Amino acid sequence: MSLSSTTDRAYWLAWSQVRGIGSVLMKRIYQAFGSMSEAWTAMPSDLQEIEGIGGQTLEAIRQAQREVEPLSLMAIHEHNNLNFWTPSDREYPQLLWEIPDPPAILYYRGHLTNWNERNTVAIVGTRRATPYGKRWTKKLVTALAKSGFTIISGMAEGIDGEAHRACLEVSGQTVAVVGTGVDQIYPHKHKSLYEQIVDSGLVLSEYPQGTPPDKKHFPARNRIIAGLSRVTLVIEAPERSGALITAYQANEYGRDVYALPNSIEVNEAKGCLKLLGKGAQAISGVDELLEALGMLPNLDTPAPAIAISALPPLQQNILQAIGFGEPVGLDWIVEQVKMPSGEVLGALTHLELVGAIAPYPGMRYQRLV
Template sequence: QEIPTPPALLYYRGIVDPQEILGITPTVGIVGTRYPTEYGRRWTRKISSTLAKSGFTIVSGLAMGIDTEAHQACLEAGGRTIAVFGNGVDTVYPKENKTLAEKVIKQGLVVSEYPAGTKPNSKHFPQRNRIIAGLSRAVLVMEAPQRSGALITADMANEFCRDVYVLPARLDDEKSHGCLQLINHGAEVIPITMDKLLEMLGAIPPLDIDVVEPPENLSLFEDKKRDYIPDLEPMLAQVFQHISSEAIPVDLVVQKTGLSPGDVSSSLLQLELLGLVTQLPGMRYQKN
């Protein structure tokens, strides 16, 4: 919800990592042309692999070309990657990446704001790009001609106050004219050494995260964590207060909170992604 136009819902398949949602695990978007040169492919794989081994989550769009190289290199390095779809999460586009999508689901996450059954549509992809930018702490544009969709992602990242980095290339290389344009507008140039890139992205030194435990309740007869409520937005906190360790149906949550069914469903999904509640069969929820 850090972007001006956040999706109302995010559908997903795969493994949710609460540390990504809370901003503890850094995420970096890698985007570019669907028709990269060998130079672009090589540097994309090198950078994606290095970032994955350094604890970054790689975000991209599962398109052919740069996206594919970024996802594959991350997975091969044992890292975690997020693929943002411009269609339902039950449909893989392009179909050539079906096997890659299955690997992403096992080792990361695929997300979409479009419900299952939504087919690929060219109008969806610019909207998809804003989610890539929003999920990323920084966006790296590897190769992009002047009309590349990667430039939309870069523009949105800049609008959302994310850092934008660009792979430098030859002045006469048309596949990089978009990158040169971004550099002219103030984007950072990706450094030659990976140590310098990691330093620029904030991976050196590593983040020192203090885990704050809930305050203890000194009563001898009450569950000492029962009254603990995490720091949540008002609507999420309101819904969370009505969830207990006993499963409760979603319609009862609607009744107790007085919120609309849509607001309750959206809040429950966000709480589930944060690892605070679990959905059970029959649209019932319980506190973790």
């Protein structure tokens, strides 16, 4: 990890300690300054231009600036929380950064630190799953995992647990997003499941290690499940359900939502009927679902072979400037190629479309070919 990356991580952490600043405002601050370290030393008048920063919040920022030394805070924090990502890290999920309220700190435990974000499916549902719901969860997850999809859920009782287990049974990739610290097992009856996920998958949380269960954490956790996933499948959900929160958030984020139909007499599925009535797509079978997911834009489509010499000179120069290393920022690319930023952005968009580069949070880019 480069020194600049370490510094960026420290300032994300420092900003996360400021009272009254949440995920939405953190992203606005970053977008306004392009660097959390620059924002930390910004003039109060510049900070107040950001929507959501008034006099009270500004005073909290100034107090934190007096009391917090970011690099020292980082050293202390890493001692207790070695594994975490910030939006400055290349491992931070791009899909998650796209939502309006991405977590500034994403703690993790496990061995799955890289997955194809275009093939991510959230499986959510009631804690009181019916035999019908369990059967369809296993059927759908087995097919999805065998087809290369990463299964994301919340490790709760019921549908969540069934989804993780079905994925692990076929050696698929699964990610559990929890409302506790990543070192906590909740519910405790999922101790064996938790250990299996840590061994071959990933446990994620925005809460530091040692954080116990708290009912207000779980709705916030649901937005991460929705944000990490291209598609959300609701298997069973009563009319008041955390799974419905996840589905509504996924819809707000512009992601596809599917629901499994069931009898109107089944209380555990009335939420799914509600979703279908609001425009969610019906799950009508395994093959039909796989076909529908295969038609999603950019879904695991192999990139065509790219003839670098056939690209326009500016695009060739940009690829040369980016090089084969860590992602680099837009400002640095503009400086290297000595062209207006508007033209560079247009060229970057084309290079992204043809699969020559990959975008990362903070307008950073990595060369792929």
